[in-house]
Amino acid sequence: xxxIPAAAVAASGLIGGYxxxxxxxxxxxxxxxxxxxxxxxxxxxxxxAGGKTAAALxxxxxxxxxxxxxxxxxxxxxPAVFGVAGGVGLASWALADRRGGVx
Numbered sequence: 001x002x003x004i005p006a007a008a009v010a011a012s013g014l015i016g017g018y019x020x021x022x023x024x025x026x027x028x029x030x031x032x033x034x035x036x037x038x039x040x041x042x043x044x045x046x047x048x049a050g051g052k053t054a055a056a057l058x059x060x061x062x063x064x065x066x067x068x069x070x071x072x073x074x075x076x077x078x079p080a081v082f083g084v085a086g087g088v089g090l091a092s093w094a095l096a097d098r099r100g101g102v103x
Contacts, residue, residue: 013037
């Protein structure tokens with residue numbers, strides 16, 4: 001069975017977490033979406049690219065989440081979220097998914 005690329009899972013987690021928090025007005029619920037997607041992506045990264053790469057991509061995922069907040073003050077919330085999601089997705093593709101990790 002084919003799995004969803006980790007890049008798509010990670011990017012969707014960042015976008016979906018923000019969207020959930022914004023539209024439900026329940027930040028903890030957005031955190032759940034963000035967290036679940038992060039765990040799923042991290043498992044795939046570890047399976048495909050190993051522990052060190054998984055740790056680096058997980059740090060990028062969390063850093064993207066944290067970094068989107070100050071970035072949002074300069075460019076707006078949605079552009080910030082899409083920007084960091086794109087960056088994390090690209091890093092995931094380059095370091096894990098591109099290697100043929102999608103089965």
